[in-house]
Amino acid sequence: MEDFLSAAISIAFHGLALAMVLYLISVGLSVTMGLMGFVNLAHGAFAMAGGYAFTTLMNRYNVPFPLALIAAVIIVVAISIVLERLLYRRLYGGNELDQVLMTIGLIFMTVGAATYVWGPVAQPMRLPAALSGQIHIGTRDFPTYRSFMILCGMVLVTGLWLGLERTRFGAQVRAAVDNLRMAQSIGINTTRLFALTFALGSGLAALGGALGADFLQIQPGYALDNLVYFLIVVAVGGLGSIRGPFVAALLVGISDTAFKYIAPELGAFFIYALTMALLLWRPHGLFGRA
Amino acid sequence: MAQPSDPPEQRAALDAFARRHRLRPVEALPWLAMIAAYFVFPDYLALGAQILATILFGLSLDLVLGYAGIITLGHAAFFGTGAYTAGVLAAHHWGEPISGLVAAGLAAGLVGFATGAVILRTSGLTLLMQTLVVAAMLSELANKATSVTGGADGLQGMDVWPIFGTFRFDLFGRVAYIYCALVLLICWLAVRAVVYSPFGRSLTGIRENVLRMHAIGAPVRRRKLVVYTISAALAGVSGALIAQTAQFVGLGVYSLQQSGTILIMLIIGGIGQLYGAFIGVPLYMIAQDRFSEIDPVYWYFWIGLFMIVMVIFARGGVIGLGERILRRIRKPS
Amino acid sequence: MSALTNNISAVEAASAATPSLETQRLCKNFGALPVASDIDFRLERGARHALIGPNGAGKTSFVNLVTGVLTPSAGRILLGGEDITQLSRAARVKRGLVRTFQISALFRRLSLIENVTLAIAERDGTAGDLIRPAGRYRAPIEEAYALLETLGLADEAARPVYELAYGRQRLADIAVSLALKPKVLLLDEPAAGVPSGETGAIIDMIERLPADIAVLIIEHDMDLVFRLANRITVLVQGGVLIEGKPRDIAADVQVRQVYLGERDPR
Numbered sequence: 001m002e003d004f005l006s007a008a009i010s011i012a013f014h015g016l017a018l019a020m021v022l023y024l025i026s027v028g029l030s031v032t033m034g035l036m037g038f039v040n041l042a043h044g045a046f047a048m049a050g051g052y053a054f055t056t057l058m059n060r061y062n063v064p065f066p067l068a069l070i071a072a073v074i075i076v077v078a079i080s081i082v083l084e085r086l087l088y089r090r091l092y093g094g095n096e097l098d099q100v101l102m103t104i105g106l107i108f109m110t111v112g113a114a115t116y117v118w119g120p121v122a123q124p125m126r127l128p129a130a131l132s133g134q135i136h137i138g139t140r141d142f143p144t145y146r147s148f149m150i151l152c153g154m155v156l157v158t159g160l161w162l163g164l165e166r167t168r169f170g171a172q173v174r175a176a177v178d179n180l181r182m183a184q185s186i187g188i189n190t191t192r193l194f195a196l197t198f199a200l201g202s203g204l205a206a207l208g209g210a211l212g213a214d215f216l217q218i219q220p221g222y223a224l225d226n227l228v229y230f231l232i233v234v235a236v237g238g239l240g241s242i243r244g245p246f247v248a249a250l251l252v253g254i255s256d257t258a259f260k261y262i263a264p265e266l267g268a269f270f271i272y273a274l275t276m277a278l279l280l281w282r283p284h285g286l287f288g289r290a
Numbered sequence: 291m292a293q294p295s296d297p298p299e300q301r302a303a304l305d306a307f308a309r310r311h312r313l314r315p316v317e318a319l320p321w322l323a324m325i326a327a328y329f330v331f332p333d334y335l336a337l338g339a340q341i342l343a344t345i346l347f348g349l350s351l352d353l354v355l356g357y358a359g360i361i362t363l364g365h366a367a368f369f370g371t372g373a374y375t376a377g378v379l380a381a382h383h384w385g386e387p388i389s390g391l392v393a394a395g396l397a398a399g400l401v402g403f404a405t406g407a408v409i410l411r412t413s414g415l416t417l418l419m420q421t422l423v424v425a426a427m428l429s430e431l432a433n434k435a436t437s438v439t440g441g442a443d444g445l446q447g448m449d450v451w452p453i454f455g456t457f458r459f460d461l462f463g464r465v466a467y468i469y470c471a472l473v474l475l476i477c478w479l480a481v482r483a484v485v486y487s488p489f490g491r492s493l494t495g496i497r498e499n500v501l502r503m504h505a506i507g508a509p510v511r512r513r514k515l516v517v518y519t520i521s522a523a524l525a526g527v528s529g530a531l532i533a534q535t536a537q538f539v540g541l542g543v544y545s546l547q548q549s550g551t552i553l554i555m556l557i558i559g560g561i562g563q564l565y566g567a568f569i570g571v572p573l574y575m576i577a578q579d580r581f582s583e584i585d586p587v588y589w590y591f592w593i594g595l596f597m598i599v600m601v602i603f604a605r606g607g608v609i610g611l612g613e614r615i616l617r618r619i620r621k622p623s
Numbered sequence: 624m625s626a627l628t629n630n631i632s633a634v635e636a637a638s639a640a641t642p643s644l645e646t647q648r649l650c651k652n653f654g655a656l657p658v659a660s661d662i663d664f665r666l667e668r669g670a671r672h673a674l675i676g677p678n679g680a681g682k683t684s685f686v687n688l689v690t691g692v693l694t695p696s697a698g699r700i701l702l703g704g705e706d707i708t709q710l711s712r713a714a715r716v717k718r719g720l721v722r723t724f725q726i727s728a729l730f731r732r733l734s735l736i737e738n739v740t741l742a743i744a745e746r747d748g749t750a751g752d753l754i755r756p757a758g759r760y761r762a763p764i765e766e767a768y769a770l771l772e773t774l775g776l777a778d779e780a781a782r783p784v785y786e787l788a789y790g791r792q793r794l795a796d797i798a799v800s801l802a803l804k805p806k807v808l809l810l811d812e813p814a815a816g817v818p819s820g821e822t823g824a825i826i827d828m829i830e831r832l833p834a835d836i837a838v839l840i841i842e843h844d845m846d847l848v849f850r851l852a853n854r855i856t857v858l859v860q861g862g863v864l865i866e867g868k869p870r871d872i873a874a875d876v877q878v879r880q881v882y883l884g885e886r887d888p889r
Contacts, residue, residue: 105597112591311756507716
């Protein structure tokens with residue numbers, strides 16, 4: 001019984017940490033897909049870019065942890081603004097195949113570019129002393145960094161949800177996701193809204209990619225290898241939803257951790273089966289709209 | 291069929307419509323090119339065999355994507371199932387190639403039917419997602435079932451017997467090339483028949499306006515499932531060809547890269563035109579082969595860039611481009 | 624003997640009275656939003672019936688409910704007396720319930736004649752053939768061409784539909800529906816978006832529809848409605864406001880009020 005409880009707490013903890021990472025990365029994808037109806041398969045590349053920027057700043061240039069994190073996010077946001085304007089904007093409202101093709105092309109480019117600049121090996125993450133080791137919570141010891149990750153995640157999630165409910169920007173996003181034409185007709189500048197939402201989503205992804213570098217290794221194939229997971233979180237959560245992906249990320253994070261612990265032979269198989277079943281029951285996701 | 295009272299242009303147009311399925315001389319070109327390549331490039335027949343097998347894979351994808359309009363990023367699921375079926379058989383003392391092909395086609399077709407029945411209820415992003423998940427599931431299965439598939443190391447110990455007991459796969463790839471060419475021919479004839487049949491025509495209806503297809507009483511879901519199953523079987527056959535000619539199967543057959551690159555190859559050639567794969571696959575694979583001599587690692591960067599440029603400037607692929615050029619030539623300007 | 628003939632004439636009378644299409648207390652709610660409220664509707668045999676109402680009244684939703692695109696929250700739908708409420712879209716089409724769409728829904732890159740032959744092939748059951756070339760089935764092609772001829776569209780039979788003038792596309796839409804040999808035809812704003820010069824052809828086509836088809840037209844254009852319909856139902860906010868002969872509807876005070884914001888009273 002002791003062992004079981006201990007194992008359960010461990011699974012919950014690590015699963016929660018993974019869920020935070022997945023959520024941070026996927027929430028932007030959910031909103032842009034729900035808002036712009038745009039299938040952005042390359043979204044993971046922004047997370048990867050965040051991870052690369054972060055680790056490079058820390059490892060090669062010895063930038064301290066918090067600064068490196070902020071800088072990485074800013075860099076990726078800048079890149080995303082440029083990409084949105086140059087590329088993505090051309091295909092809004094276009095046909096789905098075009099969007100799939102363009103974003104696949106983008107992923108492939110990131111694979112090649114990352115291999116060129118950093119080589120095929122995963123980037124190590126050097127934790128500052130303050131975040132390494134263990135921390136004592138209640139009766140147990142937990143890894144400090146993962147605890148930090150969970151805390152960070154909670155703060156960001158709360159900030160995000162509050163921002164969505166309380167700010168004008170948030171209200172505009174919600175209105176536009178609900179009914180784009182109506183939002184346009186009441187004077188919301190949807191072009192600017194798209195650009196801002198895209199940037200915000202990419203920034204969050206960069207944060208998730210950077211923070212989560214020990215879960216999801218920063219290597220050239222990042223965007224391709226993890227695409228399934230990001231899409232699972234978004235599809236199961238429901239497009240355009242902010243809360244949906246959180247629940248989905250929790251499900252995925254905790255199940256994945258649990259199964260790796262309990263039945264490693266099955267690997268990710270169960271997650272996939274669960275996803276298929278969930279999507280059959282609710283094709284628009286747990287919190288999506290028809 | 292057209293009345294004598296009709297104006298001659300009408301009659302001609304209608305007769306042309308009714309005779310679309312007839313073989314045109316230009317359709318012999320790919321096959322002539324294939325035969326020529328056998329003699330002109332004797333050192334590249336192994337690559338050639340791979341190209342031919344991949345053309346079949348592209349053809350199978352064209353059926354679901356170009357004709358039925360089903361966007362999938364998981365077609366490697368069927369390719370991989372066919373490859374592993376043929377591979378496992380050959381590694382377990384049944385190396386007869388033709389029956390291996392048939393078994394691969396059946397296995398892949400079965401997987402296609404089972405997954406299609408489940409996921410084709412959805413559409414759009416959800417469907418796309420499900421196709422990814424199916425391929426990922428199978429990849430994971432193959433990864434974990436190490437005793438059968440060899441896991442991450444790949445399937446070793448394949449022993450493919452000579453075809454009909456006489457034609458042994460040789461080092462130069464001669465037998466492999468002819469083998470793949472003949473299988474491709476047979477499958478292509480089948481695909482061609484389907485495309486020009488009433489069923490195939492209804493697929494283009496589904497692609498053009500699925501809402502209207504429902505409104506004319508078409509059993510849309512059943513049609514999609516049938517074409518998905520056929521396509522899966524053909525993809526399985528192509529996977530088996532690759533496995534048998536290379537005598538190896540790795541996990542990559544199920545990968546997203548595999549699904550993505552076949553999509554790209556088909557797009558380059560042009561979808562829904564029956565010949566897109568015949569053009570796009572060789573172009574891609576030969577370019578990649580050449581490129582790997584110069585710069586092996588960065589192929590993905592350039593092909594990604596090419597895709598983006600294509601999407602923005604040249605949708606329709608080579609065939610679409612060719613059609614636009616032809617139209618411009620024909621127009622008296 | 625007289626009891627038998629009485630029974631026969633009773634049966635005849637009953638079948639003569641069976642409407643081609645009927646809805647009984649048809650309801651549809653999207654959450655708290657009622658899109659259809661207790662709609663009792665009868666479309667008689669050979670009817671030329673119009674369904675009118677302000678924007679958002681639920682006219683297209685009604686058609687979507689009847690054809691199976693939407694599932695009702697409550698109520699029944701009867702086609703020729705048969706309950707079709709649980710049937711799929713395609714099954715309803717097979718029983719003779721056919722519709723057109725408000726925005727032309729054709730197979731855009733296919734030729735006009737192919738659009739029609741697709742419909743005929745579904746109707747006569749040849750569409751499932753995987754092996755024989757479609758061109759070998761001469762009968763659908765001939766029938767399609769003949770239909771296009773009667774509708775004056777034959778000269779553009781070989782052209783892809785997206786090349787046709789929009790008014791001709793709307794005609795083509797109706798042609799595809801007619802190819803299915805409907806018993807009940809639901810025309811959703813057949814003249815919508817058509818330049819006024821081309822509406823004449825559409826009105827002509829509707830006037831020449833076979834008398835045994837029951838026709839329901841959704842329209843905003845009142846001139847069209849009064850010209851084509853011998854019965855009108857007015858739908859407001861998902862519910863039937865009133866139903867009756869055109870002259871009575873035109874004179875009704877409530878109807879005028881409903882439309883007062885929408886057009887000049889003449």
